[in-house]
Amino acid sequence: MKKTFLYLIVAAVLSLSLAGAASAFSFDLHGSMLNTMTSTNNANTLKDQLKSGITDIFTNNTNGNGKTANYWNTVFDEGNSVFYAKTKVRLRFEGKSDDGRAKFVYGFEGGGYYWGDTNFDLSGDSKTTETRFAYAQLAILNGKITAGLQKTGLNQWVWTETAAGLKYQTEIKDLKLTVAWFRGYDEFGSTSKKLANNNDDFFFLKTEGRVNNNLNLGFFGLYDHLNKEKKYGTEDYAVNYTARYYWLGINGKFKANKIFGNFDAIYNGGYMDFNSGTHMTRRGYLGNLTVGYKINDRFKASLNTLYVSGDDNPSDDTANNFDSVDVDIKCGIVLFTKDSLSGNADNFVSDGPFINDKGLINIALQGEYQIDPKNKVRAAVRKLYTAEDMNYIASKPKSNDIGYEFDLWYAYKYNKNVVLKAEFGYLVTGDGADQLAGPSGNADNNIYQTSVGMVLKF
Numbered sequence: 001m002k003k004t005f006l007y008l009i010v011a012a013v014l015s016l017s018l019a020g021a022a023s024a025f026s027f028d029l030h031g032s033m034l035n036t037m038t039s040t041n042n043a044n045t046l047k048d049q050l051k052s053g054i055t056d057i058f059t060n061n062t063n064g065n066g067k068t069a070n071y072w073n074t075v076f077d078e079g080n081s082v083f084y085a086k087t088k089v090r091l092r093f094e095g096k097s098d099d100g101r102a103k104f105v106y107g108f109e110g111g112g113y114y115w116g117d118t119n120f121d122l123s124g125d126s127k128t129t130e131t132r133f134a135y136a137q138l139a140i141l142n143g144k145i146t147a148g149l150q151k152t153g154l155n156q157w158v159w160t161e162t163a164a165g166l167k168y169q170t171e172i173k174d175l176k177l178t179v180a181w182f183r184g185y186d187e188f189g190s191t192s193k194k195l196a197n198n199n200d201d202f203f204f205l206k207t208e209g210r211v212n213n214n215l216n217l218g219f220f221g222l223y224d225h226l227n228k229e230k231k232y233g234t235e236d237y238a239v240n241y242t243a244r245y246y247w248l249g250i251n252g253k254f255k256a257n258k259i260f261g262n263f264d265a266i267y268n269g270g271y272m273d274f275n276s277g278t279h280m281t282r283r284g285y286l287g288n289l290t291v292g293y294k295i296n297d298r299f300k301a302s303l304n305t306l307y308v309s310g311d312d313n314p315s316d317d318t319a320n321n322f323d324s325v326d327v328d329i330k331c332g333i334v335l336f337t338k339d340s341l342s343g344n345a346d347n348f349v350s351d352g353p354f355i356n357d358k359g360l361i362n363i364a365l366q367g368e369y370q371i372d373p374k375n376k377v378r379a380a381v382r383k384l385y386t387a388e389d390m391n392y393i394a395s396k397p398k399s400n401d402i403g404y405e406f407d408l409w410y411a412y413k414y415n416k417n418v419v420l421k422a423e424f425g426y427l428v429t430g431d432g433a434d435q436l437a438g439p440s441g442n443a444d445n446n447i448y449q450t451s452v453g454m455v456l457k458f
Helices: 002-018 431-436
Strands: 025-040 082-097 102-114 130-140 143-151 162-172 175-185 200-212 215-228 241-256 259-274 279-294 299-308 360-370 375-390 399-413 418-429 446-457
Touching: 025 102, 082 130, 259 299, 375 431, 399 431
Parallel strands: none
Antiparallel strands: 025 082, 025 446, 082 102, 102 130, 130 143, 143 162, 162 175, 175 200, 200 215, 215 241, 241 259, 259 279, 279 299, 299 360, 360 375, 375 399, 399 418, 418 446
8 A cells, every 4th residue: 555655654744844833733633444344145236336426327318319328227136145355444634723723634545445356455555545635724704714625515415525616614693604616527638738618516505503402404505517528537428418407405403302303305406408409307306304202311213204206207308316416325234325334335236315317215214222331233124115116127017116124233332432333234125126137137035235344433
């Protein structure tokens, strides 16, 4: 891991060189490491198949003139059993001026590295280190301005991941206000090295605050101005097009005596204009509601209902599927990204709240029990559907029934920095799984995923 050690050496040298400048900056180093060993009877659930991001990879094919739909349909094909081990590490270097008005942050990430692959083999040399944070922050105008590669933090279903841009945050009494501009992508010409003005710009406004002791509310609006030309990141496109999208949302948290919960209601609108002359309208929406009851100080239970719209007609000029910018969602162990050791190590079916362009329905009964200060267990039973029927394989009946999933998490607090974990997810597939089983149309009846590992933070 030559790059990783180089970054560490640079950080160490910088810290030592400035250690005497007590009147300028103070420094901190923070980090985390995840190690997991995972086993499953279906390796297809580990392929990072559906990535969130404004790539329109899930939108419909408009009468053959628009973006050809790029659907994944091998999720539940009878995949091979596999056992693997993986490591993911993050380090974050922070410098702060003594007056607290200026801050510098640089963070990088290694992983997830499979034990034994070319990036984590016997020589231990990796070339896949990623810059995760690189920003400066100033206290100014009764708030703070952050410039550079930073966490967006807009909404858990729309945009949480990092992006490069400029953000202003302030507080007015109990109200928090954020205004931001981010640049998603700007292609450089291959020969001239000049900007091609292929701009992808995001603008958002977000407010959140306490209404009373029992209710917190937030509102946000996000506007996205896209110009796509053949390639965006690693995704190829059939045609060139421009798009204008927006998201309008309200979210909140509430509590009353032993009752607690949270909710989100989001509308995703806009349009796409293809160079072929085709015009497509986007009309997607998402609703999320969790209501829980705190039985006692150690045990609480909740019911979650999530509805994410999908597209029912791939031949018309309207995309009714909800799209996310860049998220990692919590929605069980087997399919999604952020609720498991495996998902956090970058192995999942989807990191957004959808399956292809068909949306998602999740109905989950959840429980959490703090056995003692060191031991904690959590469990969930969920029913999963797509919002619209899948009809990829003509020989199989169309269906939206993905199946029932049973999840169990156990965590042991080893000390204040380390948590040891064991997790087990079991999906009993429904009729809709056959539509996501590749050419065979025969899904595994039951898919399990089990992991043990540790998470260290400092």
